[in-house]
Amino acid sequence: MHPVDRYEAFVALRDDGMTPAEIAARYAMKPREVDQVLALGALAPVVRDAWRDGLIDAEVAQIFTLVADLAEQDKLFRKLKKQGHVHNEWTVSRAVRGDDDDVAKFVRYIGEEAYAAAGGRITRDLFAEAGDRGSSDVYSDPKLAKELAAKKLGEKINALKADGWSWVELREDVENYWSLGRLPGRKGKFSDADKKKSGVVIEIERNGSLKIEYGVLSASATRSKKTKATKANRKEETGEDEAVSNALSERLSIALTVAAAKAAPATPQVALSLAIAALSVRYGAEVVALKSDGYLSRPHYGTGIDVDEVDDDDDAAEDLTFRDAFDAAMAMSDADRLKRMASLIGQSFSFRDHRNVLADVEGTQTDVAAICAALDGDTLNREIRGMFDSNDYFSGVNGALRVKAVAEAVNADEAAKVGRMKKPEAVAYCVANIPPTGWLPPELRTSHYDGPGAAKAGKAAEKRAAKGATKPAAKTKRK
Numbered sequence: 001m002h003p004v005d006r007y008e009a010f011v012a013l014r015d016d017g018m019t020p021a022e023i024a025a026r027y028a029m030k031p032r033e034v035d036q037v038l039a040l041g042a043l044a045p046v047v048r049d050a051w052r053d054g055l056i057d058a059e060v061a062q063i064f065t066l067v068a069d070l071a072e073q074d075k076l077f078r079k080l081k082k083q084g085h086v087h088n089e090w091t092v093s094r095a096v097r098g099d100d101d102d103v104a105k106f107v108r109y110i111g112e113e114a115y116a117a118a119g120g121r122i123t124r125d126l127f128a129e130a131g132d133r134g135s136s137d138v139y140s141d142p143k144l145a146k147e148l149a150a151k152k153l154g155e156k157i158n159a160l161k162a163d164g165w166s167w168v169e170l171r172e173d174v175e176n177y178w179s180l181g182r183l184p185g186r187k188g189k190f191s192d193a194d195k196k197k198s199g200v201v202i203e204i205e206r207n208g209s210l211k212i213e214y215g216v217l218s219a220s221a222t223r224s225k226k227t228k229a230t231k232a233n234r235k236e237e238t239g240e241d242e243a244v245s246n247a248l249s250e251r252l253s254i255a256l257t258v259a260a261a262k263a264a265p266a267t268p269q270v271a272l273s274l275a276i277a278a279l280s281v282r283y284g285a286e287v288v289a290l291k292s293d294g295y296l297s298r299p300h301y302g303t304g305i306d307v308d309e310v311d312d313d314d315d316a317a318e319d320l321t322f323r324d325a326f327d328a329a330m331a332m333s334d335a336d337r338l339k340r341m342a343s344l345i346g347q348s349f350s351f352r353d354h355r356n357v358l359a360d361v362e363g364t365q366t367d368v369a370a371i372c373a374a375l376d377g378d379t380l381n382r383e384i385r386g387m388f389d390s391n392d393y394f395s396g397v398n399g400a401l402r403v404k405a406v407a408e409a410v411n412a413d414e415a416a417k418v419g420r421m422k423k424p425e426a427v428a429y430c431v432a433n434i435p436p437t438g439w440l441p442p443e444l445r446t447s448h449y450d451g452p453g454a455a456k457a458g459k460a461a462e463k464r465a466a467k468g469a470t471k472p473a474a475k476t477k478r479k
Helices: 003-015 020-027 031-041 045-052 058-064 070-083 089-097 103-110 112-117 142-162 192-197 219-234 246-266 268-280 322-330 334-346 367-374 377-387 390-396 399-409 412-419 423-433 458-467
Strands: 167-170 199-204 210-216
Touching: 003 020, 003 031, 003 045, 020 031, 045 058, 045 070, 058 070, 058 089, 070 089, 103 112, 103 142, 103 199, 112 142, 142 167, 142 199, 246 268, 246 334, 246 367, 246 377, 246 390, 268 334, 268 367, 390 423, 399 412, 399 423, 412 423
Parallel strands: 167 199
Antiparallel strands: 199 210
8 A cells, every 4th residue: 555545545534524633543643744644645536546556655745745735736746747757856846846945034034924914824744854844934925024124124223323333234135244343341331332333133043033233343444453453463562452253263163162172071971961952952052063853853754764865975984884883882980971972072072263262141140151151260271272373363463462462471671572572583582482482462361270361370470471481582683
């Protein structure tokens, strides 16, 4: 018996008066499974016949359930068959869902109730996997969703402008977004003067939430700021505290990711808690890139168990079978098993960003900062200092930041000397003298930081600073 014959039998039961709940109870099925088999059994006759004859497979048949009107199903099937594409899952999906992947986030942003109240209809994808439910539904009026989202966004933009911001733009309308400057050191607190010289960038995210970034400088303001910084370096002025470049900040965030991953085994209970948190939420776990993709996270339609191919692209694990890994884990002690789990969780960390991921946002501690605060401080400090590339940092920042670092790590007299050096000499001096003091840039200072410049550096930091700054800068040839 072909599966479609079985599904048609369920539809016959419904047509004879049995409710979906009664069908579920009699055949020990979940409500979602009943909805699935009824949708498949009620497909247009031409679609069911094609499935039964092998012209299309189950995946293509499932996509046709997203076309609520049977006459439309029939029409679309015949059109795709004539074009020779009816068997292609991707082509059928595009024909049914359309090419606009943003409609789902617009509906999430405005709310499904508001969309329905305005006349929009939603056809649920009964076969979407747990993590994708909602994103693959079909919306009857994409234009309406966009219009409602634009209206709601307009109200938010007007409110932000009324609050004093000089400009507010959608992320998609901002050219060279990543190259724009940001007001540094505000920690989410902006004065009226800040608002007059900067703006706000807003973006609707995939989950429908509104991402708002305050204190963004316009292109002209960014160019002016860069020009001033260039002139300041040329004149060897050292009093200003300029921000590091986006590219360097991103490299520092990568170093922090690796260091935190190495430190994770020292606090396995934290790693296990992170795993639980990351696997418990649908969105918002970007800094711990874990995803549940096991059997229970995938829908099953009462037609047997679908077994996906094992991803064996990882050469390191290519020859390791699940049984080998399981036996090895079972042979470990509880402590070793926890450490192994913690190490694997550490490999999922994803702190990479062009901004300082440890800096508070609007007075609130970031997820990365919270994670680092929970890790073992001594281990994390050691690993961060091991990952810090002093040559890359001091070559990438301006003279003002080099001078500030020397002042913090060594003393003001040495900082003044560095301020008078040419860049190669200044970089060489910093590389030779600052790392031994335990100094780290703000982008790598967690709540455990105990080096020079820390609010409470302690005697250990003072000793490191006293031992440092004794090596002369390497001599360089001047042209």
